[in-house]
Amino acid sequence: CPSGAIYKRAEDGVVLVNENNCRAWRMCVAACPYKKVYYNWSSGKSEKCILCFPRMETDQAPACAHSCVGRIRYMGVLLYDADRIPGAAGVSDSELISAHNEVILDPNDPEVIAAARANGIDEGWLESARKSPVYKFIKVWKMALPLHPEYRTMAMMYYVPPLSPVVSVVEDELFRLDITDEKHDFEVFHHLDSARLPIQYLANLFTAGDEKIIRQVLRKMLAVRIYMRQKSVEKEISSEGRIQA
Incomplete structure (x- = not known):
């Protein structure tokens, strides 16, 4: 972004667009590998999902996760080792999924808990990490996968691949x-x-x-x-x- 309008919040990693600084270069639309940034022709600004950060600041789930009647969206806390990210991003394509998962730490491991406390992680966050359904989908059940891991952005957004619907004709x-x-x-x-x-x-x-x-x-x-x-x-x-x- 030539205008410096895109930034990441330090407290939770949410990527936002400062629309006061956006000058409609639209390079972000072309550059986003996940095609999540779009240009609003009415406002003349680039926009994207804000992950409902005002809701998260008041301990509420994003609106999509809260309102989904099918319960297909989950928000959860993951503990990860930032020092492992460069190494995980540099492995071959065949090792990307396992390397990506190795970055995520076991919230029930006493050593991980001790290290988290030493780094100032609040007990509430640790308890949330232990109860996180997202952790179970990724590490325990091994059913959730990152989108386009070959881009090596190490995004903490995971998806359960879709199955075909039940058939009505046999x-x-x-x-x-x-x-x-x-x-x-x-x-x-x-x-x-x-x-x-x-x-x-x-x-x-x-x-x-x-x-x-x-x-x-x-x-x-x-x-x-x-x-x-x-x-x-x-x-x-x-x-x-x-x-x-």
Whole structure:
């Protein structure tokens, strides 16, 4: 930005546009690798999501996370080691996801807790980090992935890759999943390789082209989907339907 209108808040890392300084160069629109900055032709200023920082300052979640009826957005505290960021950003594409995750620290580790306290981290933040659903999605369940990690911006924004919807038309009476034994058929779920969103497309978005990681995540999600369907619809968890994610 030639005008210096874009800046990052030191207290929480939120990137903002100072519209008083914005002179509509629009270089930020072209430069943003995530296409999150847009130009408002009515105001003549560049704008972007402000992550509802006034709400966060009063201990409230951003409006999108608070209002989403599907509960698909979560806001959580992550503890990370800033000294590891340069090394993590410099690894090869095949190691990016693991290196990205290694930057995030275990909030239950006594050494991490002691180091955080020594650096002035408040007990409330530590407790929030221990309860963070975001940490579980990334480090425990390993289901959330960064967007375009190959850009090496190390952004702390993660996404759970989408599954295809439940189908209403079944070909040849049954659908077969590649995550179960060959003798088991499930009627309403797509095979991974015939999903509406190709595996390679998702890999290019979330894993720098590594299809293996995407498949592992989708297999876990399919396993949960089948388990919950058996539990809520069939009212019985079939031992034959167990899935190794």
